[in-house]
Amino acid sequence: MTAFEGCPGSKMVDFREKDTEEETAGKVKSQLAQWPIQMHLISPMAPYYQGADVLLTADCVAYAMGGFHPDYLKGKAIAIACPKLDESQDIYVEKIKSWMEDAQINTLTVLTMQVPCCAGLLQLARQAAESSTRKVPLKSIVVGIQGEILSEEWA
């Protein structure tokens, strides 16, 4: 049995030995098509959310995934948040609901890290979806700390 090691979300892991070979040559183009992106700063009624496929991404995800811009961000609108550290998350629920009802978003994809506390972000999205009168497909993608996709399912 392993001893209690504290919060898995802040547990130290060192994978420097990993193969660091460059996989793409040249500059990777940014796919970000809007500003701001932080959940407290965005307005759900901003034009780039209208009818869009929206990514709600935990802050750490974009750092863990090498191909975040071309593989996930491309063609989508985004907002980022940290379900562990951010304050006043009830405002997030209201904004997600407004995406669904007012901005008439097409789909919502929630990208979170594998650490348990990160699932709170999906919970916020589910809560908003339940109270929203308009339904949209909601997908959950869970990312490992080395950027690997651990699961991808309709939530």
Added chain:
Amino acid sequence: MQEYLNQGIKGIIKQFPAVENILDDYNIGCAPCSIGSCLLKDIIDIHNLSPGDEEVLMGRIAGVIYPGQEVTIPRMERKAVAGAGQKGYSPPMKKLVDEHVLIKRLVALIPGIIDNLDVESEPGRGVIKDSVDFIRSYADKYHHAKEEDILLKYADENLDIIKTIYEDHENGRAHVRAILKGLADRDEAAVREHLKAYQELLTEHIKKEDEILYPWLDRQLSITQIGELFSEFNRKDEECGDTPEKYEALINRLEPEYKLKEAVK
């Protein structure tokens, strides 16, 4: 092997009957399919076999076609890879699968309706008319229209699997016309024959969609397309008003009378 990859699977089964049992081992039921003109090379993609299963399956088929010979088998090209590894139906596909549940409940009543068939009396004809009304208004206008007017527009309509779906729908409509004609002619045998045929057709058709068509489309549609499908289905539902509730009430009314007990069957 190449020449057989581009041939229709039904033709191959006809020439090499042992192939049918091999496909059955992988739950690929081509034999009962109404058309079965899919090409051998498409089977792997449509049924989403793992690379390991693909190798074993194709090796066994090659063994039947070229007994005792060494054959090189090219790896099949797959169109449907996006979203691979994703579990469960997407929300719009899930909606169609859920609609099948009510259709399957009607289909399950057909043997009981046939057992009590009476085309002479008004109540006897009434139950057939109610069933036809369900088939036309719910199964066809409400459900098949979603497939034909919305879903299948996202697929390559020249593919055999898509042609098969359209043909099944058309055959279903033909059986319904034949049932109504039989009813008008007081031809009990014709009504029985076409009710039975409709039951068999729809049972196979729904299985084909739930197990093959929908998962296959889910693997190739983008998330944007999934969202569009979902909104368009919801729009269609709004147009159809209380159709689902109305026909669920009909099934609830018919079930106590016509549902055959498992033990009796």
